[in-house]
Amino acid sequence: MAANTRTPSVARRRATRPELPARGIVSSHDRRRPSVRGSLGILQGGLLVALVVVGLGPILWLAKAAVTPTQETLRDPLGLFPTGVDWANLATAWTRAEIDHYFVNTLIVAVGAWFFQILVATTGGYVLSVLRPRYGNVIFGLVLATLFVPSVVLLVPLYLTILDLPIVHVSLLNTFWAVWLPMGASAFNVLLVKRFFDGLPREIFEAARVDGAGPFRLLWSIVLPMSKPILGVVSVFAVIAAWKDYLWPLLVLPDPAHQPLSVRLPAIAPYLELDVFLAALAISTVLPIALFLAFQRLFLSGAGLGGAVKG
Amino acid sequence: MTTISSPLRATAPAPPPPSPPRPHHSRRRTPRQWLRDGGLSTLIIACPMILVFGVFSWFPIGRALVMSVQETNLVTAPAFVGLDNFVFVLQDPLLGKAVTNTLWFALLALVFGYPLPLAAAVLMSEVRRMRGLFSALAYLPVVVPPVVAVLLWKFFYDPSDTGVFNTIAGWVGLGPYPWLQDATSAMPSLVLEATWAAAGGTVIIYLAALVGVRTELYEAAEVDGAGVWRKIWHVTLPQLRGVLFITLILQVIGTAQVFLEPFLFTGGGPNNATLTVLMLIYDYAFGSSLGGNYGAATALSLMLAGVLAVLSAVYFRVTRPWSS
Numbered sequence A: 001m002a003a004n005t006r007t008p009s010v011a012r013r014r015a016t017r018p019e020l021p022a023r024g025i026v027s028s029h030d031r032r033r034p035s036v037r038g039s040l041g042i043l044q045g046g047l048l049v050a051l052v053v054v055g056l057g058p059i060l061w062l063a064k065a066a067v068t069p070t071q072e073t074l075r076d077p078l079g080l081f082p083t084g085v086d087w088a089n090l091a092t093a094w095t096r097a098e099i100d101h102y103f104v105n106t107l108i109v110a111v112g113a114w115f116f117q118i119l120v121a122t123t124g125g126y127v128l129s130v131l132r133p134r135y136g137n138v139i140f141g142l143v144l145a146t147l148f149v150p151s152v153v154l155l156v157p158l159y160l161t162i163l164d165l166p167i168v169h170v171s172l173l174n175t176f177w178a179v180w181l182p183m184g185a186s187a188f189n190v191l192l193v194k195r196f197f198d199g200l201p202r203e204i205f206e207a208a209r210v211d212g213a214g215p216f217r218l219l220w221s222i223v224l225p226m227s228k229p230i231l232g233v234v235s236v237f238a239v240i241a242a243w244k245d246y247l248w249p250l251l252v253l254p255d256p257a258h259q260p261l262s263v264r265l266p267a268i269a270p271y272l273e274l275d276v277f278l279a280a281l282a283i284s285t286v287l288p289i290a291l292f293l294a295f296q297r298l299f300l301s302g303a304g305l306g307g308a309v310k311g
Numbered sequence B: 001m002t003t004i005s006s007p008l009r010a011t012a013p014a015p016p017p018p019s020p021p022r023p024h025h026s027r028r029r030t031p032r033q034w035l036r037d038g039g040l041s042t043l044i045i046a047c048p049m050i051l052v053f054g055v056f057s058w059f060p061i062g063r064a065l066v067m068s069v070q071e072t073n074l075v076t077a078p079a080f081v082g083l084d085n086f087v088f089v090l091q092d093p094l095l096g097k098a099v100t101n102t103l104w105f106a107l108l109a110l111v112f113g114y115p116l117p118l119a120a121a122v123l124m125s126e127v128r129r130m131r132g133l134f135s136a137l138a139y140l141p142v143v144v145p146p147v148v149a150v151l152l153w154k155f156f157y158d159p160s161d162t163g164v165f166n167t168i169a170g171w172v173g174l175g176p177y178p179w180l181q182d183a184t185s186a187m188p189s190l191v192l193e194a195t196w197a198a199a200g201g202t203v204i205i206y207l208a209a210l211v212g213v214r215t216e217l218y219e220a221a222e223v224d225g226a227g228v229w230r231k232i233w234h235v236t237l238p239q240l241r242g243v244l245f246i247t248l249i250l251q252v253i254g255t256a257q258v259f260l261e262p263f264l265f266t267g268g269g270p271n272n273a274t275l276t277v278l279m280l281i282y283d284y285a286f287g288s289s290l291g292g293n294y295g296a297a298t299a300l301s302l303m304l305a306g307v308l309a310v311l312s313a314v315y316f317r318v319t320r321p322w323s324s
Helices: A002-016 A028-032 A034-066 A070-075 A088-095 A099-131 A136-147 A151-163 A177-184 A187-198 A202-210 A215-223 A225-244 A247-252 A261-271 A274-294 A296-300 A305-310 B002-011 B031-036 B039-067 B084-091 B093-113 B115-125 B131-143 B146-156 B164-171 B183-211 B216-223 B228-256 B260-266 B277-286 B294-323
Strands: none
Touching: A028 A034, A034 A274, A034 B115, A034 B131, A034 B146, A034 B183, A070 A274, A088 A099, A088 A274, A099 A136, A099 A177, A099 A187, A099 A215, A099 A225, A099 A261, A099 A274, A099 B039, A136 A187, A136 B039, A151 A177, A151 A247, A151 B039, A151 B277, A151 B294, A177 A225, A177 A247, A177 B039, A187 A225, A187 B039, A202 A215, A215 A225, A215 B039, A225 A274, A225 A296, A247 A261, A261 A274, A261 B146, A274 A296, A274 B131, A274 B146, A296 B131, B031 B039, B039 B294, B084 B093, B084 B294, B093 B115, B093 B183, B093 B228, B093 B277, B115 B131, B115 B183, B115 B228, B131 B183, B146 B164, B146 B183, B146 B260, B183 B228, B183 B260, B216 B228, B228 B294, B260 B277, B277 B294
């Protein structure tokens, strides 16, 4: 019973804890002094301007350049307003430069990588946290150990594994499986989901077992519906990571027909007119930025820190 | 059919005994008990994790160790060659260049990218209104796909006097600079872009840590007559030191494996000025001229991982007295 009541109360305390501390480095009393308020205002105003120029500036520039004719971008790269808006750039990039094709490839890569990351993380976390077989600790140790192996060690042997899978001797080269499956082996995801499952009230699992729910039913009808927050976190970061990935798809998808945007963009750059190329860059940036704006809280709360650090 | 499956039939419809909170048996279970306790379903559910990690993580890690002492060329069977791969890598005249370049990149990344996010985060933590806007703006570059960021900056770095950065430099009477085309300015140019792309993530980490700073200590410091700088130096920073130590080592580990920027900006040039360790690994394994030397590539990546492991171990040992 004690364990049952503890989890919600912790959650409630977290929810009601004010996000802002009552005071910061500068005391409320000092804040009222005009000189302090003035200098703080100037500093923060300066920071805001700097952040707008540095953070937003290049993205706005890209948006502008995407609809500006090449000659104008070259002649006056920092002109604020294009004299002639050339919307056709976007259409040309989308169709003639085949960005549509690579965009779909990127979506396929992202959706498949999302599926396998969710599949491995939820089933793995469920086995390690809820079912707890005897061999669970050994597997958990092995999964954790991979966190400490830098990805550079995997690069070559994983590539050779893709060329010739052990036992079945099949090559996954030029198939999306070659990107999807290795992305599923994310120890960070398994750890994140396991920790979340550890916090779920175990009494509910016991009650479900008594009512005759088997392990599959328990996972599908009880555990997963209770885990929407963590599934959301893993999903968003899985899609973003797949969208960003460059070196791995470059190695295992040498066929241009299969390549995602990140791999194609540098390759087609020399063959495109500048305005069309910049339009292609802009198109590739739209979806990640839309995801960021939609799930800002998730990104800014630091939920995906591990992902950020590993990326 | 009747004779074989009847014992199974007999047990199958029986409702599973309302098993008590799964006792941890100390004695060995028979396979049948294991089956009845749901051992098979557990194994089936564990399968995706075991298979995916087994084939795409544990197996390649083990294989890396084996490959580093083998000659692998995909044509003939791998042959044991002892430490030849390591010797080959250590005797490669490019290795010294790659190591110094990587160290130079890491050092520059620390100079550009370590103090700035901290200062920005401390200042942002004092913002009362629109703090969300500040952090969203700081984080925005992190969401831009890295390849897009590099290609965009490559255009910004155009060496002609109408290049974007050269135009800006021209406003204050400087330049035009060759940026990526010159051996001395190429690396700092790479680091500048890498810092732009990554700093937002660090800012968010610091902001999260700053929320946890105990504010009573500020009052105590004020009673002692401390000004803003002394409060930051004696109260804020000491409470952030755990996070500061971690971000430092993570940044070093990350920059030691830098690949995307040199690969896409300069291809390692000019004159190998931006050739990094990871680019050398790539060249050994997949490069057009060297290419196919998988043993050397694995040996070098193991050496890099070993150096990073030793570095982190020493780092944590040295900083432990201060970090908690």
